Amino acid sequence: MSIQKQEATQSWSGLGVGTDRRSFLDAVTAQLPEFEAERAAEAVFCGLSELLSEGLMRQLREQLPEDLRGLLADGCPRHAVGPRGKVDRDDFYLQVANHLNAEPENVRRVLHGVFAALHGQVTEAEARKVEGQLPRWLQGTWAAARLGVDRPS
Template structure:
């Protein structure tokens, strides 16, 4: 009788499957190597928290590894302000300005951060988030979850 070697994946004790800040940022870097992973994640998280209801942001935060959670906190420029619903152009511009990137590259950044984020949360939470996103952002969220349609 042969014994099969089982691969063990690091995990933390939260609801999601995330491991830690370094592994999350490594996943972001792998997706978008031309951008600073931490800055990209913060830019996307800042804009995302403007779009999602507060309760859903808290559920998402609870699933993240403890050392990633502060990255999902309200953007330092917007603390104390009410989240404002944005249209697509405003959302993309917010991410571009935060990251000091060209607006035409924002979809690539969103896809990269979303793909890394999907590795940190459970599928049920990913689906809840998708349903709360505006239609113009749902496609990028779903494509990143399914690891398809990566922008060039």
Template sequence: MSIQKQERTPSWTGLGVGTDRKSFLDAISSQIPDYEADKAAEAVFCALSERLSGSWVAHLREQLSPDVRELLRGCHRHRGEAPAKLDRDDFYLMVANHLNAEPENVRLVLHGVFSALHAQITEGEAKKLEQQLPAWLQGTWAAARMHVDRPY
């Protein structure tokens, strides 16, 4: 019986299925090259942390590899404040302001970050998270999961 050499990969071996921070950010950059990947991830995670319950933010954080978790610390502008239940316009505006982006480009940013995030978590967790999102955000989440072409 021969012993096969196993190659080491930077894949996350915890609850999530994703890889390291660099791979996560590279996945975002490939989707939205006009934005800094870490800033885009931070902007989306900041808005999500305002929209999701604290327990869901903690649950999502646990699904990520340790070096990607740092991006989900919550926006530095909102630490210590109670989360706000943002409506669609406020959510999009929060992401746009965080990136100094035009509000009409936010769906593109969301799609890019969501697409990379789907590669970090299991399919089951992705479906559970979708149920926690408001209806107006579920479509973008699902499109990113199904690898639908990104919006323009």
């Protein structure tokens, strides 16, 4: 039997129980100090809702702490709810940038920061499911955020 060391901001057990809203937003802020953490997370989650199946979005939400689940709603309230079409890279980046009111060239860094914080909330199995549903052009950013490498500047 091993003893797990838990820190105040990294209490994730690997069982998908997450930490809490404050520690998640603190993790986003640490990655993206120039952005409001909640808005950055909402913009990225909104974008993800256009790329991932409803079932996977529901599974992701269920792994988050209850006080964080509201940020990962079914569909994005800023965009029309309807059939999900194929979203290309430029449209996706522009959508996240517009949602956040940021420059499109900053979106990859925002994605990386929110993805890194999100990885601390979900199980490895769930992270692999997400990666499998992401388009190839976004899989690298998701994987790099999990490994803590390739942090865009």
